[in-house]
Amino acid sequence: MTAEPSPAFQPVITAAILVIGDEILSGRTKDKNIGYIAEYLTNIGIELREVRVVPDLTDEIVSALNALRSRYTYVFTTGGIGPTHDDITADAVAAAFGVPIDYDQRAIDMLLERFPKDQLNEARMRMTRIPAGADLIANSVSKAPGFKIGNVHVMAGVPAIMQAMLDVVGPTLKTGAKILSETVQAGLREGDIGTPLAEIAKAHPDCSIGSYPFWSETGPDTNIVVRSRDPEKLALATAAVKAMVEAERSRLRH
Structure with a gap:
């Protein structure tokens, strides 16, 4: 039986999200997909490194997509593959990859599972235009597919459809070592622990250590979150964080 590789030797799989849509940038629509995708990826061992939001402009989409897909293992785009004139994502993706785009019979067959043939009007048929060489992503909610290319x-x-x-x-997806985390509630202000926390972070370079102030029932408080792929280094x-917190509490009491 082959032993599982240690976290230090497992590959780091990275990802980016490209959110497409004027409605997000204007504030009319509040994004609900970024957090969902981020949590999903973290739970399966993929590290989300970057999120960009771009308008419904072909050049902007192409530029962002080409930058992201060359930098990360995976890119996930959301938005812009519906039936209206401003849903231009599929065309922009085809342009980014330098391939033609046309009606795809596989996508048409998927829509026919929901709509009679006489209801596949010009608007709905826009959702069956797929870049050449792409694989379809099934959509159990409304049948109009997404797609994967490269x-x-x-x-x-739409969040429900994106989630499906x-x-x-x-x-x-290929996955790597999952990022583990521990949270320590300090019971102190962030400014009380900033200097010693920086020293701990320097002493543990293989861990990510962040402080997040909040207001508790007893007043200002701080959560310290330690993250690492290696459980021993995390521990x-x-x-070290817990010992520092206890020392700072004791110092401030005297």
Whole structure:
């Protein structure tokens, strides 16, 4: 039986999200997809490194997509694959990859599972235009598919549909070591622990250590979150944080 590689030797799989849509930038629509995708990816061992939001402009989409797909293992796009004139994501993705785009019979067959043929009007048929060479992403909610080309997964902007597509995509993804985390509630202001916390972070370079102030029932407080792929290094850094917190509490009491 082959032993599992230690976290230090497992590959780091990275990702970016490209959110497409004027409605997001104007504030008319509040994005609900970024947090969902981020949590989903973290839970399966993929590290989300970057999120960009771009308007419904072909050049902007192409530029952002080409930058992201060359930098990260995977790119996930949301928005812009519906039936209206301003849903231009599929065309922009085709342009980014330098391939033609046309009606795809596989996508048409998917829509026919929901709509009679005489209801496949020009607007709905726009959703069956797929870049050449792409694989389809099934959509159990409304049947109109997303698609995958290269390392780019193109998904809907409607949260329920995006989530259904992500459930299809998830099992096909390469994954690495999951990022583990521990949270220590300090019972102190962030400014009380800033200097010693920086020293701990310097002493534990393989861990990510962040402080997040909040207001508790007893007043100002801080959560310290320690993250690492290696459980032993995580435990050591967390122990150092807990010891520091106790020392600072004691110092401030006297």
